[in-house]
Amino acid sequence: MNVRRPATLASLAAELGVSRTTVSNAYNRPDQLSPELRKRVLDTARRLGYPGPDPVARSLRTRKAGAVGLLLTENLSYAFRDPAAVGFLEGLALACEDAGSGLLLIPANPEREDVASVHRAGVDGFVVYSVPDDDPHLAAVLERPVPAVVCDQPSIENLDRVGIDDSRAIKTMAEHLIGLGHRKIGVLCMRLARARNDGPASVQRQENASFHVQKKRLTALAEAFEAIGIDWEQVPVVERFDHTIASGESAAGQLLESNPEITAIMCTSDILALGALNETRNRGRRVPEDLSITGFDGITEAERVGLTTVRQPMLEKGRAAGRLLLDAGEPGRPREVRLDTQLVTGSTAASPRSVEERWFGP
Amino acid sequence: MNVRRPATLASLAAELGVSRTTVSNAYNRPDQLSPELRKRVLDTARRLGYPGPDPVARSLRTRKAGAVGLLLTENLSYAFRDPAAVGFLEGLALACEDAGSGLLLIPANPEREDVASVHRAGVDGFVVYSVPDDDPHLAAVLERPVPAVVCDQPSIENLDRVGIDDSRAIKTMAEHLIGLGHRKIGVLCMRLARARNDGPASVQRQENASFHVQKKRLTALAEAFEAIGIDWEQVPVVERFDHTIASGESAAGQLLESNPEITAIMCTSDILALGALNETRNRGRRVPEDLSITGFDGITEAERVGLTTVRQPMLEKGRAAGRLLLDAGEPGRPREVRLDTQLVTGSTAASPRSVEERWFGP
DNA sequence: TGCAGGAACCGTAACGGTTCAGTAGGCCGG
DNA sequence: CCGGCCTACTGAACCGTTACGGTTCCTGCA
Known part of the structure; x- marks a missing residue:
């Protein structure tokens, strides 16, 4: 049977x-x-082993797939490796659950240009999470005649959008460090473009960055530091393609090697910051006495080690994206959700003068 | 346009x-x-705004959905909160990615019996991860005329299966504790049935458990301890429905309150063990000097705090499940993948005699 | 000149449902 | 006896595509 x-x-x-x-x-x-x-x-259905109406045929007729697609810039599995992404997913899953909708994770290898997976996805809409502006997968999504919500991206056509004020958020951090007295800093950032580059990121590369969030943060940092008379050209920015703790370690090493005079490392993510923390301490330098390190995201691991960072509500972000997609708004009027962030003053940033104090007494 | x-x-x-x-x-x-x-x-397609062949219609015709469905016992969002589940998902995602397949997370609220989501899922097959034997969603999956792989479940009909030797694994841990000299232990376990029960789990309840893995582990523990002449009826087992650190804390509290004489708490998951660790220390008892605590899973957080536990390859489990599903085997012959586990001797289990030694000297 | 063979394109029949405008019959009030 | 309404069910159109088995036409070669 x-x-x-x-x-x-x-x-x-x-x-x-x-x-x-x-x-x-x-x-x-x-x-x-x-x-x-x-x-x-x-x-009779039971007797004949009829499993009920075929979902695909039903979808074809009703024009409802009962699922939302998630497109992200990284390998599918990455979504589960990065705590921030996991938080986003959790929120998105919550929203889907509330609506009784499934969540389809779309395989989109960032290195290949294989867009077929987007075309093949039977979904009622897409959530696009932090992909580069020129990503072919994003273009493919836009072609599909279904709604889409973008997250941590510049606003596109008339799509709904979810994000934070990246500029404001990281400026708060910059001002915090400036207030502490730091003048010589270095920056660690995530990938800026689809083309791999592990090393220093020139100002030009920063300006041409296709990863919106990273670009926004760097631009904001430039503004913040130029506002107090620091030449951004002179501020070393090291980029890493992979977003792992190991990347943070090697990037910090590279930064400290070439710019031993810096008193603080600002990272555009907590993961990078955790790596920087490791590397710094492995080199025998104390944090924050010898070097201040800051992150961005506010993941659990960061809070555990007392990282000074900016907390953004990843779960809420995912949930907001899901909601926006699932309860369709008015046709012509794209909506925007902008979530609040929060400076978390941990124990990895302090005044650089404390160094002198250690040497020469208070 | x-x-x-x-x-x-x-x-x-x-x-x-x-x-x-x-x-x-x-x-x-x-x-x-x-x-x-x-x-x-x-x-012309571009000019007319034709987005390419409709994926749903294509699926109907080709009888391929290009996605695998994941069914798990918990709320969708849970999958992202439990590190072990995240590991499983990562592995599954890797397998899907390799095959260019999507991964559809199916909303299956364990408290409701709403099976529609399973019927509505347009997928080429299902991965079923640790749901109770009598779960209606599982039944719904079995009705669907697509292949399925079960994970951490008893073997069903002629479905492929992935799992570990739960019995052997936890016995190793039991023997480890016994070898250290523990005779009076308590157990913390995850939910045993779909009906909520937060409190002691009678032997009868243990025997009637519908969560296969939990049942298997408890049965194995009973065997291990009865083998050295301990009456399992006398061993306190505390169950928790929710799988959170907070649950572990309250369960440990309950256990220590009613059975202050125990020298070790065995937990069937690391999450519960982490909770037990918190609670124990909050009560001013030292681990492992005053009380030994063991976990199960081998999640990162557990390793970080040096938990004595059993490591199981969650990522490999997910990957194996995905592979089994995606490269269909021979029709009649169900396959089984059984993965290895490993005892991790951390710093949370020690000989109970060290207590006496502390009191009376070596 | 005849013809084999391949390249390029086409017509039809599914795929498995849902939907909507009926229709037949029963019931009821007037 | 008639008109109207309700219940229970039906027929046919439609959803948008791909699989299958052609047909047509052109080229090259004997």
């Missing part, structure tokens, strides 16, 4: 001697037929 | 004066038509 099931709504109807409509109604509109007949239909 | 897109493969064909087949071929089989015509098709 379990070998093959050519049972279909039509064959079931034939077996019962009723119309297909009636069988369909038995499943979808119980009030449209007598209880006895309905029972008979369902019983 | 972006308002409505009634453009379809048929309308495009009509516009071009070619057959639908040809348009279809332009997308799917470029070698079946001349490059010029193909270009003309694609150009």
